[in-house]
Amino acid sequence: MSNLMEELEDLSPWLKDQKKRGDGMDLPEGYFGDFEQRMMERLAETPRAQKPSFEVKAANKHRWRIPRPYLAAAASVALLVAAWWFMRPTPASTPISTDLSTEDVQAYLLDNIHEFEVDQLASLETESSHLPEAGAVAPPLPPQETSDELHPEDLDVLLRDLSEEELEEIL
Amino acid sequence: MTLQTSALAKTISDEQILELLRSERNFEHGFRLLMRQYKERLYWHIRRIVLVHDDADDVLQNTFIKVYKGILQFEGKSKLYTWLYRIATNEALTFLQNQSKQLTSSLDGETGTVLSNKLRADTWFDGDAIQQQLQIAIAHLPDKQRVVFNLRYYEEMPYEEMAQMLDTSVGALKASFHHAVKKITATMEAGNQTL
Numbered sequence: 001m002s003n004l005m006e007e008l009e010d011l012s013p014w015l016k017d018q019k020k021r022g023d024g025m026d027l028p029e030g031y032f033g034d035f036e037q038r039m040m041e042r043l044a045e046t047p048r049a050q051k052p053s054f055e056v057k058a059a060n061k062h063r064w065r066i067p068r069p070y071l072a073a074a075a076s077v078a079l080l081v082a083a084w085w086f087m088r089p090t091p092a093s094t095p096i097s098t099d100l101s102t103e104d105v106q107a108y109l110l111d112n113i114h115e116f117e118v119d120q121l122a123s124l125e126t127e128s129s130h131l132p133e134a135g136a137v138a139p140p141l142p143p144q145e146t147s148d149e150l151h152p153e154d155l156d157v158l159l160r161d162l163s164e165e166e167l168e169e170i171l
Numbered sequence: 172m173t174l175q176t177s178a179l180a181k182t183i184s185d186e187q188i189l190e191l192l193r194s195e196r197n198f199e200h201g202f203r204l205l206m207r208q209y210k211e212r213l214y215w216h217i218r219r220i221v222l223v224h225d226d227a228d229d230v231l232q233n234t235f236i237k238v239y240k241g242i243l244q245f246e247g248k249s250k251l252y253t254w255l256y257r258i259a260t261n262e263a264l265t266f267l268q269n270q271s272k273q274l275t276s277s278l279d280g281e282t283g284t285v286l287s288n289k290l291r292a293d294t295w296f297d298g299d300a301i302q303q304q305l306q307i308a309i310a311h312l313p314d315k316q317r318v319v320f321n322l323r324y325y326e327e328m329p330y331e332e333m334a335q336m337l338d339t340s341v342g343a344l345k346a347s348f349h350h351a352v353k354k355i356t357a358t359m360e361a362g363n364q365t366l
Contacts, residue, residue, distance in 0.1 A: 003329075004323065004324070004327045007348075008352070011349060011352045011353070011356075012352050012353075012355075012356045014356060014359065014360075015324070015352060015355065015356060018301070018302075018305060019324065021302065022298075022302075023219070023298065023302060023305075023306065023325065024296055024297055024298015024299065024302035024303065024306070025218060025219075025222075025224075025295065025296055025298070026224075026295045026296065026297050027214075027218075027224050027295055028224070028295070031228075032210060032211060032214075035206065035210050036203050036206045036207060036210075038232075039206060039232060039235055040199070040202075040203065042232065042236070043202075043235075043236065043239050046236055046239060046240065047240075048198070048239060048240065048243075
C-alpha cells in the first residue's frame, strides 16, 4: 500500500476505491508507436537552439570589458553629437536672393549654362516669379533694359525654339 | 536498429541521454531516446490536464518542440524529468488559457466548462457516468490545484519531487491536495449534474 492510499484512506475512501477503476481515458491504437517519427519529421523544420559557446562569450567579455561609467559617458556624448547634428541650422534655409540680384543670377546662368540640365533651364520661368522679391533687396533694375540682358521668358522661348542638336552644341 | 534503440531506451539514464544530446553527431539519436523515455509519462500528465486526446497530442508535440529548442540550455540544476514535467505543465495550462480566451465571448469561456464540454464530445473517453463526473469535478478545480491533484492521485508523485517541480513547499502541496480531495468528494457526494 503506497503512501497515497494511506493518505486517501483518511481523506476520501471513495476516491481510493475509484483509483482502482482507472480514469476511463483511451487513445488511438499505435499512437505511441510512430510518435518519434512524426515528431522528427516536424522537428526537421524547427531550428535547434545552439549550445552556448563559452569560448566566444569569454573572448567577447574580455574584449568589451569597459567600465560602465565610461560607457555611459560615451553614450551621452554620442547622443549630444547626434542631437546637434540633426538640430543645426541648415545653409539651404538662407535665401540666395538676399545676396544676389536678378542680373547676377541671369549672368551666372548664362556663363554656366553648360552645367544645367534642359529641364532645370525650362523651369526657370517658374522660379523667376520669385526674383522680383529679390529685387526689393538688391538695387532696383534700371527702367531701360540693356540689349544684352536676357529675360527668363526670353530664355524659355529661346530654349523651346532650339532643337536638340543645337542645344547639344551649346552644352 | 529500432529494436536496438528501444531496448537501449529502457535502460538508458538521463545522464546518458544528455551526454548524447551534447554531441552534435548523436543529437538526433539522443532526442529520439528522450522522447521514447518520456513520451508516455508526459502524454498522460498532459492528457489529465487537457482531458481530450487531440489536445493532448498537440500539447505533447509542442512540449517536445520546446524541449528540442531548449535542451542545450538545460543546466542540470534539477532532474531532467522534473524539467520536462515543468515544460509540459506550462504548455498544457497555456493551451487551456488560450482556449478559454477564445471563448470568452460565450458563456462557455470558463476553463472547467470548456473541459467538461470537450470531454463529453471526446471519442477517446470511454469512462462511465461516474468516471466522467469525476473528471469534470477535477476539471473545475483551479489550475494549480488540478495539477497537484493529478500528480499525486494519478501519478503518485512524492510531495518532495512535486515541490521541486512546482517550486512550492511540501506543506503547501499537501494542503492543496487535501483541499482538492475535499472539494471533489463534496461535489461527487452532492451529485451535482450541472458541472
